[in-house]
Amino acid sequence: MFKSLFKKENKSITITAPFNGKAVSIEEVPDQVFSEKMMGDGMAIIPSDGSLVSPIDGEVVDVFPTKHAITLRSKEGAEILIHMGLETVNLKGEGFDIGITGGDKIRKGDSxxxxxxxxxxxxxxxxxxxxxxxxxxxFDIQQRMSNEKTVNHKDVIMEIRKKA
Structure with missing residues (x-):
């Protein structure tokens, strides 16, 4: 009876949509590094507008100098890379306006x-x-959205759980 009182619950981490757009599987990304999960598992969004919001509560780990990618860490420790576009490192920041820096605390929905x-x-x-x-x-990805429209900060696109 008392075991259940002291058992640490392994709650899932919900990742909300960082963009309005359409969710697609990571295997559909036309870049081998992502589609073959060389950097890790996940998913992708084809954005319909360019307003990127935080999908988690946590902190900004890194903003790439070329502004095309951001790494975030949830308060539970899950690290998430958001890579805006493909081969966009070549743009050297053109087309990106970043409003955060490494170390910033963030909440779901923050710009x-x-x-x-x-x-x-x-x-x-x-x-x-x-x-x-x-x-x-x-961490394991428990569920993910695919082939559905996403509304930023509203739709849960992935659920992640810490491995035991």
């Missing part, structure tokens, strides 16, 4: 960046945005 998806498309790059669990040795 992180503006991603000029029209400009990025005009420059010949794809805007599909992989969202990758970087520390998959410590």
């Amino acid at each position: 992180l960046a503006k991603f000029d998806i029209e400009k990025v498309k005009e420059l010949g790059y794809q805007v599909i945005t992989p969202i990758v669990l970087l520390n998959g040795d410590d």
Whole structure:
């Protein structure tokens, strides 16, 4: 009877949509690094607008100098990479306006960046945005959304659980 009182509950971490758009499987990302899960498992969103909001409560780990990617850590320790577009490192920050820096505390729905998806498309790059669990040795993805429209900060796109 008392065991259940002291048992540590392994609650799932909900990852909400960082963009309005369409959720797709990571295998559909037309880049081998992501589709073959070389960086980790996850999913992707094809954004319909460029307002990136935080999908978790936690902190900003890193903003890439080229502004195309952001790494976040949930308060539970799950590390999430949001990679805006494919090969967008080549843009050297053009089309990205970042509103956060490493070490910033964040809450779900906080504005992180503006991603000029029209400009990025005009420059010949794809805007599909992989969202990758970087520390998959410590966490498992339990569920993920696919082939559905997403509303930023409203829809849960992934549920992650710490491995026992």
